[in-house]
Amino acid sequence: MTSSDPQADPRGTEGVRLQKALAAAGVASRRVSEQLIVAGRVAVNGEVVTELGSRIDPAVDHIAVDGEAVQLDPQKRYYMLNKPTGVVSSMRDEHGRPDLRRFTDALDERVFNVGRLDAETSGLLLLTNDGELAHVLAHPSFGIEKTYIAKVTGRMSAQTLQQLKRGIELDDGPIAVDRAKILQQQGDDRHTIVEVTLHSGRNRIVRRMLDAVGHPVVELVRRSFGPLHLGTLRSGAMRELTTVELGQLLTISRAADVGRSGGADTHPHSHEGDS
Incomplete structure (x- = not known):
């Protein structure tokens, strides 16, 4: 962050005024952004800034409002x-099956998927051109929480739910769900609708468990991915994340990135197997 005092910072008036950057990011109008700064609700690189003359470098500095991260790069899409x-x-x-291009070809920017859902699983998939965020969210060491609704064969018992919570042994090691509950019994107990939440990204993990x-x-839908929820978005539809959703996602990503070690991965979407 650059200072408002040219004597204290040799760069003087370089950078962008903080309130202008906030307004350009869609946080609020410039006047309201000034009020946020004066009220002590804006932080730059983790430090609260209350001076209206403060300048930042949008390419380097991390901004947060009320603890939620702000994306300053207008080229990033989610x-x-x-x-x-x-x-x-x-x-x-490579096999010529229907792929994600049918949804992304009309976009002005090239985006890629964060994690995967197998072909027969529907639901929430995040698409972005933000490689840094995608790497953190898809990395198996991070383990973002995901919730699925599954239609399964047979009548599932409370004892089976507890078994899933305690953990079971699969070919690639032990695994447990974070939460699970029965939503509905169907068709003379021929099927059960169950909700499961877990943070593993192992290949086809929900189906295998x-x-x-x-x-x-029988059917599997991912309803949430971290702070993102599918809501009423219809099958085959796509929308940009809201400012609130993006802020929540960036906050989680930046917090995880601070504590994460290890090298970068040039194919961030390849980590997860999911569902």
Whole structure:
């Protein structure tokens, strides 16, 4: 961050005024942004700034308002897609199956998917051109929480739910859900609708877990990904994240990135197997 005092900072008037950067990022009008700064609700690189003359470098400095991160780069895009079944989570499928290009070809920028849903799983998929955020969110060491609604065969018991919570052993190691609950029994107990929440990104993990406890999946939908919720977004529809959603996502990503070690990955979307 640059200072408002040219004597204290040799760069003097370089950078962008903080209130102008906030307004350009869509946080609020410049006047309201000034009020936020004076009220002590704006932080730059973790430090609260209350001086209206403060300047920042949008390419370097991290800004937060009321503890929520702000994206200052207007070139970064973030989309939520309700992926239909039958579509593979790839920008170009080598086998010629329907892929994500049918949703992204009309966009002005090139985006990629964060994590994957298998072809027969529908629901929330995040698309972005923000490689840094995508790397953190898709990295298995981070383990962002995801919630699924599954239609499974048979009548699932409370004992089976507890088994999923305690953990089961799969071929690639032990696994447990974070939360699970039965939503509905269907068709003379031929099917059960169950909600499961977990943070693993292992390949087809939800299907494998439910199959292992004797309840194979008939239908599977991912309803949430971290702070993002599918809501009423229809199947096959896509929308940009709201300012609030983006702030929540960036806050989580930056916090995780601070504590994360290890090298960068040039293919951030390749980590997760999901569902």
